[in-house]
Amino acid sequence: MSKLLSAKNAKLMKEKINLFGESLKLVWKSAPGWTFTNIVMSVLRSVFPLLLIWLLKEVVDDVTRATTSLSQNINLVWPIAAVAVIWFLDEASSDFSGYVRKKQAMKLEIYMYGLLHFKAIRLDLINFERPEYFDCLTRASREAPWRPNSILNNLVSMLRGLLSLLLMAGLIFTLHWTLAVLLLVANIPGIWLRLHYADILYNFQKQQTPESRKSSYFNWLLTGDRPSRELRLFGLGNYFIDLFKKSFMKQKQEEIDIIKRRTFIELISNLFKASALLITLLFIAHLTISRKLTLGQMTMFLLAFRQGMIYIKDLFGSMAGLYEDSLFIDDTFEFLNLKENVTAAEPVIKTGSLKKKISVENLSFTYPGNNFSAINNVSFEIKKGEIIALVGPNGAGKSTLVRLLCRFYDPDSGNVKYDGQNIRNIDPEEYRKQFSVVFQDFMLYNLSAGENIRMGNIDEKNPEDKIRSSAKTTGVHDLIDHLPNGYETIIGNLFDDSRELSWGEWQKIALARALFRDAPVLILDEPSSALDADTEYDIFSRFREIVKGRTSILISHRFTNVSLADRIIVLDKGSIAETGTHDELMRRHGIYFTMFTKQSSRFNK
Numbered sequence: 001m002s003k004l005l006s007a008k009n010a011k012l013m014k015e016k017i018n019l020f021g022e023s024l025k026l027v028w029k030s031a032p033g034w035t036f037t038n039i040v041m042s043v044l045r046s047v048f049p050l051l052l053i054w055l056l057k058e059v060v061d062d063v064t065r066a067t068t069s070l071s072q073n074i075n076l077v078w079p080i081a082a083v084a085v086i087w088f089l090d091e092a093s094s095d096f097s098g099y100v101r102k103k104q105a106m107k108l109e110i111y112m113y114g115l116l117h118f119k120a121i122r123l124d125l126i127n128f129e130r131p132e133y134f135d136c137l138t139r140a141s142r143e144a145p146w147r148p149n150s151i152l153n154n155l156v157s158m159l160r161g162l163l164s165l166l167l168m169a170g171l172i173f174t175l176h177w178t179l180a181v182l183l184l185v186a187n188i189p190g191i192w193l194r195l196h197y198a199d200i201l202y203n204f205q206k207q208q209t210p211e212s213r214k215s216s217y218f219n220w221l222l223t224g225d226r227p228s229r230e231l232r233l234f235g236l237g238n239y240f241i242d243l244f245k246k247s248f249m250k251q252k253q254e255e256i257d258i259i260k261r262r263t264f265i266e267l268i269s270n271l272f273k274a275s276a277l278l279i280t281l282l283f284i285a286h287l288t289i290s291r292k293l294t295l296g297q298m299t300m301f302l303l304a305f306r307q308g309m310i311y312i313k314d315l316f317g318s319m320a321g322l323y324e325d326s327l328f329i330d331d332t333f334e335f336l337n338l339k340e341n342v343t344a345a346e347p348v349i350k351t352g353s354l355k356k357k358i359s360v361e362n363l364s365f366t367y368p369g370n371n372f373s374a375i376n377n378v379s380f381e382i383k384k385g386e387i388i389a390l391v392g393p394n395g396a397g398k399s400t401l402v403r404l405l406c407r408f409y410d411p412d413s414g415n416v417k418y419d420g421q422n423i424r425n426i427d428p429e430e431y432r433k434q435f436s437v438v439f440q441d442f443m444l445y446n447l448s449a450g451e452n453i454r455m456g457n458i459d460e461k462n463p464e465d466k467i468r469s470s471a472k473t474t475g476v477h478d479l480i481d482h483l484p485n486g487y488e489t490i491i492g493n494l495f496d497d498s499r500e501l502s503w504g505e506w507q508k509i510a511l512a513r514a515l516f517r518d519a520p521v522l523i524l525d526e527p528s529s530a531l532d533a534d535t536e537y538d539i540f541s542r543f544r545e546i547v548k549g550r551t552s553i554l555i556s557h558r559f560t561n562v563s564l565a566d567r568i569i570v571l572d573k574g575s576i577a578e579t580g581t582h583d584e585l586m587r588r589h590g591i592y593f594t595m596f597t598k599q600s601s602r603f604n605k
């Protein structure tokens, strides 16, 4: 049993050492020069305090001699000047080290944010469906920017502490060995305390991450722009204040209780140290009174003991800090090491503009945590240049199908083939370049109006004319042209001198963005939900001209728009219920017929 435990501990230790190694590599990579300077400065700084104590002893002894003998030859200027110089060097190196540490920390922070963001933009979208992912992301973004540096600083300060302690302990040892031992023993309770509570606090914080995300969410509901209108209208302010308070207090109260217990035990551990100081003081005072020590030596030993206590505290403190780091850095690597599964499988195939068709074969998909399929054994084909409409009741699976077509998720079974090639064998980034999509929840970028359209293809070299023509097509050019700085005007309400737009105007911009991208496949998920009747009529009566022969998929609940499609696919509960042209489906008297007639009957009354 004990063998098993020690093997487990050894494995754990090895993992921690690996994590430290990885963290130090990150620190070094982020700023090699600054990291080196930081280490050198820290080691240098361990020598100054000892030198200072020794020089002070010289000064006190010289002063004592000068006051007790009548000798005129005692020169106090040099030792005092030396004290001042070393004091200055100690202070200056401390300030300079502070600057070096800050600079290095800044470089590391940028580097780590780079890694986090790089990872975040590549991660499989399925991760966004899992609360555990957000917990992991929250912990990683909280720890990653500074934790690796904390490992380095703790290691360096451990090294410095050890060096300084050895020097101080050696000095104290010359007085009496028991004092050197006392120095060490007096600090043991404090060290145990830090290690013990590092574990408790880590587990506590880990377990509290979902609660802390909850309170951040309530805070956003109370302070964010989007919820602000409903919050006022429905008078939800106090309700959410209450929910926030409850969630916040739930986390904090427990943390405060842990810290309260730790403070109490800390008090006892400080009593140990005070007793050690008392014994040492009495011993040194006794030796000085019985003239076994000079006043200078007394000062030196007192200062050395005090300084030794500080070094031990720092030394064990950094050891405990390292232990703490080893617990928390795990989260960062857990996030950085999350595996991406939506990648190009071997053999990787190059892709280009659609030549023949997209085939969907027996596709099925279930969201994590759901016990029903959002897409269930769906098969169909879209020929190049065809306009397909996807219709069906809410929750039928239309948007999910689009996500699978764009390969945001991989299906549980079945395939999507692009010109006969399984899309699993195509690099997802390359593959997605073949698509332009207006999502139901399209993005509003608080950037200039022109940039909002250019986001459709930021690699476009001379975008100006094309931006304007896309804006004209979706009927938003005049509006943008009349903004204070035309296409340069920042839109949205986040920044100074910006102009907010109406929801429908934003939607026209999102449409222009999709058209700006020269992708062979165009997908429009509810593209006209907020458009005025004129714009909608204008766009849909020229739909074929606007899509310029691109293969298009239109999702809409407005059947007048849907009827223009070459083929209509009706989805119901994740499966294809029927498919055909508008006329064919009307003749069938199925779901499409029912939905269409219900909608049009409101206008015919």
Ligand code: ATP
Binding pocket: 129, 367, 368, 370, 374, 392, 393, 394, 395, 396, 397, 398, 399, 400, 401, 440
């Ligand atoms: P609507 O017409 O309302 O836009 P839809 O046909 O686009 O609906 P989907 O959004 O594809 O429907 O949803 C299909 C099913 O999958 C629904 O039952 C929905 O509850 C579920 N679903 C959608 N998104 C998620 C998600 N992120 N996590 C879990 N389930 C989801």
